[in-house]
Amino acid sequence: MRHIWERVAAVALLLSTLGGFAPAAAAQSASLPATVINVVDGDTLDVQLDDGRTERIRQIGIDTPETVDPRTPVQCFGREASAHAHELLDGQSVAIELDPSQAERDIYGRMLAYVWLSNGSDFGEAMIADGFAHEYTYNLPYAHIDAYKAAQAQAIASQAGLWSPATCAGDTSRPADGPVAADLPGATPTPVVVNQRAATPTANLCDAPVNPWNYTYCGGQQIRNPASNLCNMFACIPSFWNQTRGYVMQCRDGLLSHSGGIRGSCSDHGGNWRPLYAT
Numbered sequence: 001m002r003h004i005w006e007r008v009a010a011v012a013l014l015l016s017t018l019g020g021f022a023p024a025a026a027a028q029s030a031s032l033p034a035t036v037i038n039v040v041d042g043d044t045l046d047v048q049l050d051d052g053r054t055e056r057i058r059q060i061g062i063d064t065p066e067t068v069d070p071r072t073p074v075q076c077f078g079r080e081a082s083a084h085a086h087e088l089l090d091g092q093s094v095a096i097e098l099d100p101s102q103a104e105r106d107i108y109g110r111m112l113a114y115v116w117l118s119n120g121s122d123f124g125e126a127m128i129a130d131g132f133a134h135e136y137t138y139n140l141p142y143a144h145i146d147a148y149k150a151a152q153a154q155a156i157a158s159q160a161g162l163w164s165p166a167t168c169a170g171d172t173s174r175p176a177d178g179p180v181a182a183d184l185p186g187a188t189p190t191p192v193v194v195n196q197r198a199a200t201p202t203a204n205l206c207d208a209p210v211n212p213w214n215y216t217y218c219g220g221q222q223i224r225n226p227a228s229n230l231c232n233m234f235a236c237i238p239s240f241w242n243q244t245r246g247y248v249m250q251c252r253d254g255l256l257s258h259s260g261g262i263r264g265s266c267s268d269h270g271g272n273w274r275p276l277y278a279t
Helices: 011-015 078-089 123-129 145-158
Strands: 031-041 044-049 054-059 093-097 111-116 247-251 256-260 272-275
Touching: 031 054, 031 078, 044 093, 054 123, 078 123, 111 123, 123 145
Parallel strands: 054 111
Antiparallel strands: 031 044, 031 093, 044 054, 093 111, 247 256, 247 272
16 A cells, blocks of 8 residues: 555644544645544545544545445445444544545535544555455546555455455445345356356456456456446446446546447537447
């Protein structure tokens, strides 16, 4: 995992007030010292800031399986992700780093931020690297996207945590108590099946990010039924799942659309660029 030395700037001075710990480089964006008072789930926590205010934080750049949403059953590896977040965060002094490339809050009023641990490590990156979270890009790229995507590629390659065929094989959308994807009756190793066993990642994906299905821009079969967690690994337009009659197409701005072959596909994103393929 890339150390905070390489990426963050003025956090050092700020964190010196948190009981003496400080990362060794400085943050380019605003950061706030805080204490964790509650862990909601794997990507959400409550903190108390030094001025006494409390804030609910939604960690930027990651997505963990659901455990507390009343509309959704507990998802595969959700309990494990939540337990690991508790291990890392309970009662800890942390630094909350804001990102000017993202909105300050999400639609639920949660503050969007990164969480830096007292040992100088990035909580979000640690969750991804250890296989407890997916990398998640919401609409616009964020400050630490390269490090998070690299952490995910390593987790996929090592089949860590939720990427293991013995747990979720990368598909955390199914219920926690459901069958392991690789053991489903009649399962076939075709890349467009949602609950498939993860393929061995290959290096030659023609600029596509490393992914467990070996989706590629090189050529192959057009994808009309992509994996349900596709947008955890690829940047997608916000309305990706609203239009599902086409095939998966990358727009000129780099985002994926599910409306390839339909008039107006990518019209708000610079036009069509190239299809994403299954090999």
